[in-house]
Amino acid sequence: MDDCLFCKIVAGEIPAEIVHATERTVAFRDINGQAPTHVLVVPRDHYANAAELAAGDPEASAEVVRTAAAVAAAEGHDDYRLVFNTGAGVGQSVFHAHLHLLAGRPMAWPPG
Ligand code: DGP
Numbered sequence: 001m002d003d004c005l006f007c008k009i010v011a012g013e014i015p016a017e018i019v020h021a022t023e024r025t026v027a028f029r030d031i032n033g034q035a036p037t038h039v040l041v042v043p044r045d046h047y048a049n050a051a052e053l054a055a056g057d058p059e060a061s062a063e064v065v066r067t068a069a070a071v072a073a074a075e076g077h078d079d080y081r082l083v084f085n086t087g088a089g090v091g092q093s094v095f096h097a098h099l100h101l102l103a104g105r106p107m108a109w110p111p112g
Contacts, residue, residue, distance in 0.1 A: 001046045006096035010044050020074070024060040025067045027101075036104030037075045041067045046096055050084035053097040068101040077103035083111075 001007045008014040009028060016028035019039055030038040043060045047053035054061040065082070072080040080103035085092040 001096070004046055004096050005094055006040075006042045006098060007046050010042065020067055020071050022063055022067055024057075024063045027067050027071050030100070035102040035107075037072070037077060037080070037101065039068070039071050039101040041071070041099040041101060043097055048095045048097065049086045049092065050097050050099070051086065064097075064099050068099050071101055072103055075103065079103065081107055 005014065009016045010026050016031075018026060018028045020027040020041075024044055025041055026044060027039050027041045030040050041064045043053055043057065043064060045057060045060065047056055050061070053064070068080075068082055072078075080101055083100040083102065084097070085100070
């Protein structure tokens, strides 16, 4: 996708603090961190959201979750929250599938 922010981060065309990378995924810190650890895990290939990723590339979908778990462990967190916002109505602002990994502070439920 020519005009996709996260495709450009994956391609190295826009800088980001990359914390982990695998064959199918890249993990980098959220520019607007909401917790001591706030990392976004994205598939290298472009899918608009988590459901499209799971339908189109189930292995990459699983690898996104495995990557988030690896980052959480590397940063010393046994407890963490994983979030896929899907749709502008619930706050999705970048339409390249991304898993939020949040950890390192108490979190309320239900989320706001
Ligand atoms: P969402 O609202 O679920 O679509 O999450 C998009 C996240 O992307 C949001 O938490 C902020 C983050 N973000 C937006 N632009 C950039 C950027 O240029 N670099 C990085 N590292 N994160 C970004």
